[in-house]
Amino acid sequence: MTDAGAVRVEIGVESLAGVRIADAAGATRVELCTGLSVGGLTPSTALVRAAVETADDVQIHVLIRPRPGDFRYSADEVALMRADIEQARAAGAHGVVIGVLDEQGNIAVAANRELLAAAEGMEVTCHRAFDVCADPYGGFDQLLELGFTRLLTSGRQVSVLDGAALITRLVTLADGRIQVMPCGGLRADNARRVIELTGARDLHAAVRIPVPALSAADATGVDFAEIGAPRGFDHFVTDADGVGALCEAARLSV
Structure with a gap:
């Protein structure tokens, strides 16, 4: 999608299969991560490298988030x-894809500037740390000044x-x-x-479906199912039909 009026779709994925699905559907970008059930975590370098090699047209954008929870990070x-x-x-x-808050919940200017410097020459998205920052308008001004x-x-x-x-x-x-890229239950x-409501030209969604669990899991009582998986299911995978429908809806919205 190179047309300035086009609506660009980004899909949150955790696997090479997800990359292939997003690519085939015509998504502009994937946000590559693991741990989507806890908001997303940094994927392995091996997965990043393989995703880049697997992708044809879709861009690979890597979530940089070292742990679940808030976005107030230590120096380490x-x-x-x-x-x-x-x-x-x-x-x-x-x-x-990055984002750091300070102890007061404001955009941590110095830490974000340090990470932006490390990413010089790459596109950099501020993730949903913004959605819990103390001052949305002041925080937005800081994101503009930092150059996200x-x-x-x-x-x-x-x-x-x-x-x-x-x-x-x-x-x-x-x-x-x-x-400005809307997300949060966004679907076709x-x-x-x-x-229509926002005027945004970028959309983001992690469109997933649950995978049935092995029957042995109930027999043993040992459960390693992903957080949020419905009873009788084990983990989530990217939903090819849902991604395809979302990308088509975006194309038809132009």
Whole structure:
């Protein structure tokens, strides 16, 4: 999608199969990670390298997040994130996805600037740390000053439609200086409405379905199922039909 009026779709994926699905559906980018059930974690360098080699047209953007939980990171964790960015670059990734807050919940300017410097020449998305920062408008101004490529946000609500008013305001304030990318329960059946409400030209979704568990799991009582998996299911995988429908809905919204 090179048309300036096109709606670009980014798919959150955890596997090479997910990369292939997003690529075949015509997505612009994948956000490559592991641990989507806890909000996403940094994938292995081996997975990043293999994703870059597997992708034909879709760009690989790597989530840099060393642990679940809040986004207030220690100096050790920031150093690890900087090293992960350098490894993602060496593996051929097109971009990274980062975000650091300070102890007061504001955008941590120094730490984010350090990570942005490590990612020089790559696209850099600020992830949903923004959705829990103390001051959304002040934080947005800081993201603009720092030079992020885009912002991933649900408008500080669980649902993208509930957060649409703030997203719309941010798109207006951005004035083309940063791409505001809505997320949060975004699917084919509401994509057009989100685009109409917000004016955003980038969409993000992790479209997944659960995989049935092995019957032996019930017999032994030992359970390693992914957090959030329904009873009788084991983990989640990228939903090819759902991704295809979302990308088609985005194309038809132009």
